[in-house]
Amino acid sequence: MAEQTPLPSSASLIWILAGEASGDVLGARLMHALRARNPAIHFAGVGGVRMEEQGLRSLFPMRDLAVMGLVEILPRLRALSARLNEAVQDIEARRPDLVVTIDSPGFALRLLRRISGFGIPRVHYVAPQVWAWRQKRVKEFPGMWEELLCLLPFEEAFFSKHGLLTKFVGHPVLQSGAETGDATRFYRRHGLPDGARVLILMPGSRRSEAPRLLPVFGRMLALLQRDMPDVVPVIPVSPVVAATVERETARWPVRPVIVTDVQDKHDAFAAAGAALTKSGTSTLELALAGVPMAVTYRVNPLTAFMARRLIRVPYVAMVNLLAGRAIVPELLQEQCRPSVLANAVRALFEDPTLANAQKEAFKTVLHGLQGPGGKLPADAAAEAVLDLLAGRARKAD
Missing domain, CATH: 3.40.50.2000 (Glycogen Phosphorylase B;)
Incomplete structure (x- = not known):
């Protein structure tokens, strides 16, 4: 005590x-x-x-x-x-x-x-x-x-x-400051070359979440490197999982920029062209910052089986649930695979129509959270x- x-x-x-x-x-x-x-x-x-x-x-x-x-x-x-x-x-x-x-x-x-x-x-x-x-x-x-x-x-x-x-x-996301980042400051602070495409990866804030998503993210990056070698992965982390993320990403084909400072995270959002994130509040942070995203998640298969029998809502991504429609892709469990995630990231970076449609939908969702x-x-x-x-x-x- x-x-x-x-x-x-x-x-x-x-x-x-x-x-x-x-x-x-x-x-x-x-x-x-x-x-x-x-x-x-x-x-x-x-x-x-x-x-x-x-x-x-x-x-x-x-x-x-x-x-x-x-x-x-x-x-x-x-x-x-x-x-x-x-x-x-x-x-x-x-x-x-x-x-x-x-x-x-x-x-x-x-x-x-x-x-x-x-x-x-x-x-x-x-x-x-x-x-x-x-x-x-x-x-x-x-x-x-x-x-x-x-x-x-x-x-x-x-x-x-x-x-x-x-x-x-x-909703407290409106006080997060996620929309206040400075892209130029992020590029300069981390020595990124002009034209580098920043990809936000958010594997979760709990120690039980990150180890399930990070290996998949690493294999996805290996696929992206073949035709998008300029992609720079950035992982904002909380102190709770910082050591886990360092360990899990040590052998990735592209070493990520690991961000622990809140303002640095918001700067990364401003610099980002796309994001892969777990479901939850992180989707609202990214929406506030105007970052196009796909949502992905993977849990123990037994947990997933039980959850599917109990869930009574059509979406797991908070932005989709609040919008009442699928404005961002949900790539869950069996769809949480390197090839599927890589295709989703390519689309977000290369299809401005898709990215802009997400950004417009985000505005409506956020207005309802005041x-x-x-x-x-x-x-x-x-x-x-x-x-x-x-x-x-x-x-x-």
Whole structure:
């Protein structure tokens, strides 16, 4: 258990949890917005580098929670159970004024259930995607939190009809700065020759994801080298998977530019002509930056078999789901092959009609992600948390 420092009597303590890189960024923005409104707020909990920059002393390393997949998680169950017990004990000892859990439903929802008898208000930030699969699970949620903050506009109506107090706060990708990059700066910083074609590769932020996609990406690059020798692969990575990416790409036919700095990532987006990315928030980042893309993913075959039987939405790429149509290719499982991916990349680089059609569709998708009243998503989320902290939970619109 982390060392506890006595708080002033006027201070509020918020216990906050993020379990992966995207949640860490979300948590850091929320912490900053909360402190801007109430400097007396203090934080405890679990987070990564971004949240630690905001003053959090993480109870244990966030990377211990960064795992996904129905099969992949099995070897980690005992360790995850121990971390869950540790988090529960810390909350019980600290008795915070409020608990905020961010995404990572496998861990976060178990934590919320375990502390339900503590009498501490709870907020879950980023709605579980039960609207996509296993919709019956929504019946388990009443009583698990006092308020649910969601990122997607259709989620508020979905959860509200099940009697769950839910507020749409806007999608944080709009605060990411992904559209602010400088292509010239990226070329200069990394010594790239004029005319080099930058290809963004985003294999995932979890340690269980990257090893499945990186070998396929490496073999794809070998094929591209035959007729597109000027392609430069760029891999933006989080600290959680940086060592894994270095190891997995050591023998690639083209050594990638591995980017760890956020601004450098955005500069890479500005320089890019195409991207291959996993499904999820990364598709929205690339859309905001106007990077044409294809989505690909590969998980354990048993995980894929089970997921296909449960998924109830027509698309897995967030941009496609929000658009209601396939604006970017989805190359999943059996289609996640070097030759298929290479053909998709060639088309993105060489067919301006295809690339421009994607960019136009991205604008419509992003417009629908703006928060209520034009507020920044982190500000809307912070106000909802402070309302609950003050005992004035808002009614859903």
